[in-house]
Amino acid sequence: MDARAIREQFPILDQEVNGHPLVYLDSSASSQKPLQVIEAVDHYYRTTNSNVHRGVHTLGSRATDLYEGAREKVRRFINAKSTAEIIFNRGATTAINIVAQSYGLANVTKEDEIVITPMEHHSNIIPWQQVAKITGATLKYIPLQEDGTISLDDVRKTVTSNTKIVAIAHISNVLGTINPIKEITKIAHENGAVIVVDGAQSAPHLQVDVQDLDCDFYTFSGHKMCAPTGIGVLYGKQALLEKMEPVEFGGEMIDIVDMYESTWKELPWKFEGGTPIIASAVGLGAAIDFLTDLGMDNIVQHEEKLAAYALERLSEIEGLTIYGPKKRAALVTFNLDDVHPHDVSTVLDTEGIAIRAGHHCAQLLMKWLNTSATARASMYLYNTEDDIDRLVAGLLKTKEYFGNVAY
């Protein structure tokens, strides 16, 4: 895979920031968009825009075809059995909240347990805290190993026959840990629990096969995988989704409306109340085409090489602490001794380098790491070893700057 050639398809990367060519290392927060996606959305608005699933005019049916076509692309992308299992919504946060409020509140009682981990993003913690509060259920945590991974023994110890839901990230947005979802799913199922997988950090970077994983729910966000903001996916096994009640009611999701009672459309539409996020869904379809054409295997290979290179180069910097396991996704979270991550990020920004600094919506993990904030460089298919070299040079400059100015 030629990252340099790929880079040319991302117009935003071709600019100077603060007098330096932009190095974008914040793709775990949000990825950039290739021309193909930008043009698909532009083309949709110029030629096709109208509401879907209503009316009989030509634009309406073209828009519907594009919207439903995007759903089929998502189905193929994660190898779901049917498009009935692909629900469009605003993103992984919304998707997890749908499962929590619909499946969670209906199936969890005060004798039950919900199992999560301390490495979850807030979006996979708070919805379960709320379900636990409302139902009286117990919220349990699978402990982390010293290197920030999870051991299957600990999963077996934590998940019991009282566990109704296991909710876990496929990839940690801070540690880069890749969790063994298939094995954890098996343990959840042996105990009669369902598993909800937060795929926000994995769908953009790995070949995901929901049938192979056998997970019950899988959620992800389009904007982290080259698609526009505002579109995300909830995958659920059809048998589960059939039994679940919608959480948003209104237009688009109904079958027959009577004065005091109504019935719902069939899947997946019963979960898509209101006019859907059509243009962004079209953009997601284009992003999936883009990723599939490159080949997810090639992306994985490219990122594994980049992650190894970044780990190697960053380890050379004295006074720099790296968090997380050796085998990881293409992101490196770190701290520089005696320099707060905000200050690191500001200095890097003046060099045209964009990284993330803060708690990364993972306050539990910050406590576990015994720090209040960290810096994170996260990579994607358009990053190159040159970007890592620039990062390393920027960090050396940061060290030097604060060494001089600090006392």
Add this chain to the structure above:
Amino acid sequence: MSHINLDTLYRQVIMDHYKHPRNRGTFDDDSLTVEMNNPTCGDRIFLQFKLDGDIVKDVKFTGEGCSISLASASMMTQAIKGKKIEESIKLSKLFSDMMLGKEVDIDEFGLEDIEALQGVSNFPARIKCATLAWKAMEKVNKE
């Protein structure tokens, strides 16, 4: 050369307050305490006050944060010591104005060092770091 000059942000006097904070610590009693977080970045600040009527007799701070937020906290405690709460809150508004790049009379703070924070207004992402301690201090009015 960077287009933005880092030295306009990290002035010597800021780094001095960061490395050698004034009024850092706690009182060993149940003095009036206020707390504020910046939920987007994880910075936290705790302020403790000794009040004499509506006058800030003494004030101390503790917390976690970057150089800008801690230096600003250090300067804030110096600036409001001996002032009335009402005056202190007026200074906080003045400080916010300064962060927005407005022309303000620095002399009103009665602390020359604060002028060094003026450069933060060129770094929009860092303004919230600088105002955290001041916003926390405003909460004392409600306590």
